[in-house]
Amino acid sequence: MVSETTVLVVGGGLAGLAAASALGQAGYSVTLLESRPRLGGRASSFVDATTESRIDNCQHVSMGCCTNFDHFCESLGIAHLIHTQRELWFISPQGERSRFAxxxxxxxxxxxxxxxxxxxxxxxxxxxxxxxxxxxxxxxxxxxxxxxxxxxxxxxxxxxxxxxxxxxxxxxxxxxxxxxxxxxxxxxxxxxxxxxxxxxxWEVRIPSVPLDRLYGDELTERFTRLGVSVRLKTGVAAIELQGERAVGVRLRDETLVEADRIVLAVPQDRVTALFPAAIGGRAEFQAATALETAPISSVHLWFDRAVLDLPHAVLVGRLSQWVFYRGEVPIPGEEGDDASWHYYQVVISASHELSGRPQAEVIEQIVQELTSLTPQAEGATLQHGRLVTEHKAVLSMVPGVDALRPRPATSIDGLYFAGDWTATGWPSTMEGAVRSGYWAAEQILTDSGKPMRLVHEELPVSLLSKFLFGL
Missing domain, CATH: 1.10.405 (Guanine Nucleotide Dissociation Inhibitor; domain 1)
Structure with missing residues (x-):
């Protein structure tokens, strides 16, 4: 399909990336604007100064039922960087291990x-x-x-x-x-x-590389081949309107960038600030600001030896919920085959209770939990620990939340929402974010008189599941 329609995608998180990818493949002229110097949104990495290790702000995990996220990764050539786990281990409060497969x-x-x-x-x-x-x-x-x-x-x-x-x-x-x-x-x-x-x-999919590589150079190269222009460090100050139609965006440096259609793929709490009060006060915009969020914390730990003989584990009845072994990393300033530390990442979802607790206290508790799991951990020494919290990591799926989540098409002509906070039929996940981007792109195609199905169907339901549960 070839189109002369120009589209601006504001926001380089998964929702924006999915929308840009789908529209680029459909032949649209797409420019993606991201205020940060990288893509990925909340899926980010940074270098820990003490260990010189590249660490993720939070461990990102998808599942086999995430059909649109799988398609997104395959279409952009990054699926090989995500590994499927068909075996999990649960470790009880008493240390009993249960294999789950x-x-x-x-x-x-x-x-x-x-x-x-x-x-x-x-x-x-x-x-x-x-x-x-x-x-x-x-x-x-x-x-x-x-x-x-x-x-x-x-x-x-x-x-x-x-x-x-x-x-x-x-x-x-x-x-x-x-x-x-x-x-x-x-x-x-x-x-x-x-x-x-x-x-x-149920199968778990885990990135095998830091998130900034997953959504970094390889993805950018693919966008270039699709003809999608990516502009980093380009913050948007306002959506430019002519009456009831969106005609472009005003950048923070006052530059006007015009477009036929705009996909707004920013966090929900940043939506209303981009519009005049009369527009931002509309129900669909106010609903976005009313949505609540929840934090996720990660505790990054470097030990002088292995403390767990599993690649990952689900910890039951502890502050730690998931632990992932991220491998051996070189000791800064040292050389030799033995000059390495063992790096673990512990995930604490819905980490409201950590608010106000000293970082050292949280790390100490997590270390005690990990070193009690196996005899091999006895005597292990923590070389470095770091607590990282994404305070607005996901949308809170409180009762009735779906009634507040807006659909992709808005009351402003040419303006579309995308984000895991929109009405996707899914919780606030990577799958939900990609679905929202595809849905926004699908709506643009429909409004342009070129309807095309972009959102992929969920996994087929087995006949026995239909019979037993009516699915």
Whole structure:
């Protein structure tokens, strides 16, 4: 397809990148404006001065059910930098290890043996857990999304231990919020799409390189081949309007950049500031500012020896939720085969409780948790630790939040929203961000009289899952 329509994409996070990629492939003249000196938005890396290691602000993980994120990575030539994990390990508060992997059975039975192998639950608890999972997936209340999971779980027979050691572990990791701030609809989607509908939906995908490489040179080169112009360090001060139509953007240096259509892919709390008060006061713009966010913290640790003999693990009943082994890194200023430290990244989702706590205190607690996991960790010495918090990491999927999330087309002609905070039908995830970018591009194509389906279908639902759960 060839088009003379010019499009400005404001914001170089995943949503903006997805919109620019889709429109570039559709033949549009696209310019992406990003205020920072890099792409990726919240998916960023930086160099830790003490260790000289390049570290991510937060560990980014997707799942097999994230079909649009997978397509995005494949179309831009970065899929080879993301590795699929088909085996996970849960470590209980008592140190018991449970291997979690799919059995050669059709969905939804493929993960049943793994659930039954969770060693920190009795057989009776596992049956209660399975009844709770079935009730959630079949729940008609999810359509109304008026109840939090903290309210729903006890009402459906889930004990405090099951809530703390299963539901909280899975949902807080997936949605980055506490159970009292997770709506039933979002929780249902996690289990229905990730664990029940398709055999591969639960599989974890982890970048094998720092995030700034994932969304760095290789991606920029691909954009160049698509004809997408990327302008970094280019901040937008306002959306330029003529009546009810968007005609361009005013940069912070007062330069006017004109375009036929604009995709606004900035965080939701920055939307209204780009418009006059009369426009920013409209319901769709105010709804964006009303959306709440949740923090995610990462604790980066460098030890003189390995403290865990697994590539990653889910830690149950601890402040630490996930731990990822990031490999051996050279000791600054030293040479030789043994001159290396072992680097780990611990993720704490929904890290509200860390606010106000001294960094050293949090690091000490995490170190104690890690060094208690295996005998091999005894005597390990922490060489350096660092706490990094993304304070507005994700949208809080509170009950009823979907009613506030705006759709891509706006009341301003030629202006479109994109971002994981928009109405994608998905929680605030990488998949949701990419979907929003594709949807904005799809809407532009439709408005230009050239409709094209860009959003990819979710994984096919197995016949047995349809029969048992009505999916």
């Amino acid at each position: 799919a059995a050669p059975l059709p969905a939804p039975l493929h993960l049943l043996p793994a659930l039954l192998r969770l060693r920190h639950f009795s057989f009776r608890q596992k049956l209660r857990l399975l009844r709770g999972l079935s009730a959630l997936i079949k729940s008609p209340a999810a359509a109304h999304d008026e109840q939090s999971m903290a309210e729903w779980l006890p009402a459906h027979g889930q004990t405090a231990e099951l809530i703390d050691h299963f539901w909280q572990v899975v949902l807080v990791s997936a949605l980055s919020e506490s159970l009292d701030r997770i709506g039933i609809a979002s929780a249902r989607k996690v289990f229905a799409d990730g664990f029940v509908a398709n055999r591969s939906g």
